[in-house]
Amino acid sequence: MTTENKGAFYTGIYRNLFKENGYSEDDITAKIENTWNRMFHGDDEMRIYSEVGGDLGYMVDTGNIDVRTEGMSYGMMMAVQLDKKEVFDRLWKWTMKYMYMTEGENAGYFAWSCGLDGSKNAYGPAPDGEEYFALALLFASNRWGDGTEEPFNYSKQAKDLLHTVIHKGEKDDGYPMWNPENKLIKFVANCEFSDPSYHLPHFYELFSLWCYPEDSAFWKEAAHASREYLKIACHPETGLAPEYAHYDGTPNHIRGFGHFFSDSYRVAANIGLDYEWFRGSEWEIENANKIQAFFSDKEPEDYRRYTIAGEPFEEKSLHPTGLLATNAMASLAADGPHAKENVELFWNTPLRSGERRYYDNCLYLFALLALSGNFKIWFPKEK
Known part of the structure; x- marks a missing residue:
């Protein structure tokens, strides 16, 4: 693998997709600072x-x-x-x-x-x-x-x-x-x-590097096992994952959680960050493209609960801002025709206010950090 094809863990270089899409460093920095301040020190309609x-x-x-x-x-x-x-x-x-x-x-x-x-x-x-x-x-x-x-x-x-x-x-x-x-x-x-x-x-x-030595092998194996598991838990056509799944990857419908809903949104974000940090697998590119393609003809105000095959329910998404944020974060891995538009949609979407803002805005700030190259691996300082 050449240096340019390695993740940030190896190179120390983090992509700034906002800058790649033409936004200025000053605007990016201001957006991050403003988001932190509103979520942590803002008024009662925004602070969490x-x-x-x-x-x-x-x-x-x-x-x-x-x-x-x-x-x-x-x-x-x-x-x-x-x-x-x-x-x-x-x-x-x-x-x-x-x-x-x-x-x-x-x-x-x-x-x-x-x-x-x-x-x-x-x-x-x-x-x-x-x-x-x-x-x-x-x-x-x-x-x-x-x-x-x-x-x-x-x-x-x-x-x-x-x-x-x-x-x-x-x-x-x-x-x-x-x-x-x-x-x-x-x-x-x-x-x-x-x-x-x-x-x-x-x-x-990272756990495998910094845990107690006797636990290192477990965490290295867990990293491999999780990457393989996501391949069988995500639908082969839509890329969507269920909220709960059995160990064989099939949806677990206990309490109705075998469909694509709130928890599931984070899979796109996790795939994006794993690819950015470690270039986890080529499958991550493919799956990120599939997720973005699935949502390409849907408006955020009409996001819903879906089967992992993509069939919509009447039930609307409880966290549409969180969903579009994680879909944007998938652009760290995606190389398809919808990667840029997902970043732009996210950039132009404000923080959510009101009673359900917590989950949406947490995912929002993570996406903001990741897409600006500021969700970083912090290594031990050299002694």
Whole structure:
């Protein structure tokens, strides 16, 4: 593989698709700063972050009025990418104070939902939070250095978590978050099916480098397993993935989650970022093109729930801004006729306001970072 065909992990070069499409550096920088400020420090119609006391903060799911590990880990990743250490530390301290579980079968994991006052709404974890926590902590360690006191000894916190999620249940109660045989992430720890949007092979590649040495081989195998899994979970014609899927890739229709809906949107984004960082596979180019082609004749105000074969339901998308943001992020991999128009559509779409803004705008900021070349791998500093 020649240098120009390698991902940013190897070259340190990140594509700026906005600049490629003619937008100025000043406008791009201003858009990122404005988006961060409105989401984290804006008015009540836009802000999803709140500070508590002198050293705590949380991200609120505005549609459900709770705090989720998804949002907290997303906020931490946004903060480390944008060099916002105070916000990062506030979020992490709140997470450890209220969400971390120290007893029962889920000890070592985080309660996936809490009230705004920190009271636990549930005592089960959601693995997408744990994987984002782990990489955000590793990036924090690499970018800012470890603190001397818990919980700000970032790298140890990350390594311990990465060990727990694959070894839980071997010597104590509970279940691992990854199936130990097939190396696939589970929807929740005590079940045996997956969520395609949880699959982050580009994260696992980095986990394999910075985890405890005894866990490295597992994470390297998990990266390969996830890339192969996405090939069988995404529909061969539309490229769409279900929200829940069995280990053989077929949709899992438990509770009606075997179709393309809110969780599924993230698959396009994950494919785009894996291709940008690692050039995961040529299949990622093909699938990104298929997803963008499927939506090319659809207007965002008419986005719906779909079967993975592309048949629409009457039910409208709950998060159309999030969907168009992830479709734009797929342009990091796509080389088809719709890649440029998806970036332009995203650029010209404002942040979402109102009660359902949380999920849409989290995906929006991630897409903004990725498409501007600012969703970066933070390596350890040379000593």
